[in-house]
Amino acid sequence: MARSKQSVVVGVDGSESSVQAALWAAAEAARLAVPAHLVLVNDDPAREDFAKQAVRDIAERCHREYPELTITDEVAVGHPAEELVRRSDTAQLVVVGSRGHGVFRDALLGAISTSVAAHARCPVVVVRGHATVPGPVVVGVDNSPGSRIAVHYAFDAASRRQTDLVAVQALPDAYFTVGAYPAPDRQEIQNRADLHLAEQLSGWCADYPDVTVHREVANQHPVSTLCDAARQAQLLVVGHRGRGGFAGLLLGSVANGVLHHAPCPVAVIRTGAP
Numbered sequence: 001m002a003r004s005k006q007s008v009v010v011g012v013d014g015s016e017s018s019v020q021a022a023l024w025a026a027a028e029a030a031r032l033a034v035p036a037h038l039v040l041v042n043d044d045p046a047r048e049d050f051a052k053q054a055v056r057d058i059a060e061r062c063h064r065e066y067p068e069l070t071i072t073d074e075v076a077v078g079h080p081a082e083e084l085v086r087r088s089d090t091a092q093l094v095v096v097g098s099r100g101h102g103v104f105r106d107a108l109l110g111a112i113s114t115s116v117a118a119h120a121r122c123p124v125v126v127v128r129g130h131a132t133v134p135g136p137v138v139v140g141v142d143n144s145p146g147s148r149i150a151v152h153y154a155f156d157a158a159s160r161r162q163t164d165l166v167a168v169q170a171l172p173d174a175y176f177t178v179g180a181y182p183a184p185d186r187q188e189i190q191n192r193a194d195l196h197l198a199e200q201l202s203g204w205c206a207d208y209p210d211v212t213v214h215r216e217v218a219n220q221h222p223v224s225t226l227c228d229a230a231r232q233a234q235l236l237v238v239g240h241r242g243r244g245g246f247a248g249l250l251l252g253s254v255a256n257g258v259l260h261h262a263p264c265p266v267a268v269i270r271t272g273a274p
Contacts, residue, residue: 007035007072009091011084011116014040014054017097019061021127024265025095026062026069028125031160034092035070036062041080051075081115088120098128098259117259117268123153125235129263135232136164136214140222140254141200146239150269151201154237155208157267161234164212168229169197170222193217223257233264240270 010025012018022038029036040055042048052075059073076083088094096113117124139154141147151167158165171193197215205213218225230236241252255268 006090006092007037008032008093008095009037009039009084009087010095011080011097011112012038012040012055012058013080014050014058015097015099017099017127019058019097020131021095021097022058022062023065024125024127024131025093026066026071028093028095030066030069032092035072036066037091038062038071038073039076039084039087040074041076041078041083043077043079048075081112081119084112084116085119085121088116088122088124091122093123093125094120095125095127098126114256114259117255121270123267123269125265125267126259127265128259129265131234131265133232133234133264134163135234135264136166137161137235137237138166138168138226138230138233139237140226140239140258141167141169141197142222142239143196143200144239144241146241146252146269146271148200148239149271150237150239150267151204153267153269154235155204155211157235157237158211159208162210163234164214166214166216166229166233167197167201168216168218168225169193170225171217171219190217222254223261226254226258227261227263230258230262230264235265235267236262237267237269240268 008025008029010022012022026036038055038059040051042051055073055075059071063071084094096116098113113126117126137154137158139151154165194215194217201213216229238255238258240255259266
């Protein structure tokens with residue numbers, strides 16, 4: 001999973017959301033023992049001086065918080081989302097804020113953040129909600145390839161933070177639908193689901209004995225279940241796509257849903273990401 005010589009890349013634009021994303025990225029870079037690189041992508045030559053000053057100010061603020069961390073900054077030219085996605089080829093992690101200086105500032109999630117999370121070729125963290133709460137790491141589990149990679153990332157993140165891991169699996173609503181056939185025993189379903197969840201986690205538990213794991217199985221929609229579990233979390237981890245999605249979608253419905261509604265930073269881990 002480690003890309004030891006690569007940096008944490010964070011997209012900034014001078015907004016308070018991007019400042020919080022930069023501070024979160026600096027803290028994560030310090031945990032990973034890699035440099036942090038701040039990128040402000042400017043598509044207006046008339047704002048060049050403002051752009052340089054803005055990225056420099058944010059870098060200085062991060063350096064005050066993490067004086068031992070190597071922090072570099074840059075003003076790049078192009079489209080912000082496209083440039084950050086391009087940087088994802090060589091980054092260990094890309095970090096963005098949930099809102100920026102876009103026209104639709106009241107949108108739940110900025111277009112740039114959504115596009116980066118959908119297209120980036122490395123893990124992406126969208127910093128939203130309470131970014132500094134010292135709670136657990138929460139991960140969504142559904143036995144899909146994306147979920148298995150997300151679980152690995154979540155264990156690693158919990159170990160680095162020396163905190164607990166909450167593994168959440170939502171039960172299919174169909175199991176509880178009233179129909180012509182006898183309804184299955186709810187407790188039996190719960191027990192089977194919890195056993196299956198434990199089996200999916202067992203190998204990682206052995207690899208990360210320092211991480212205390214809590215399992216949660218719920219009869220709710222996955223987005224609601226994950227957002228509820230993340231109310232006191234410091235990070236929510238989801239796969240880029242899980243089960244039941246449409247193959248043509250760039251971002252799975254669960255990942256897209258938690259990006260819009262989660263109360264804490266969200267890490268989106270795509271299949272094949274390190």
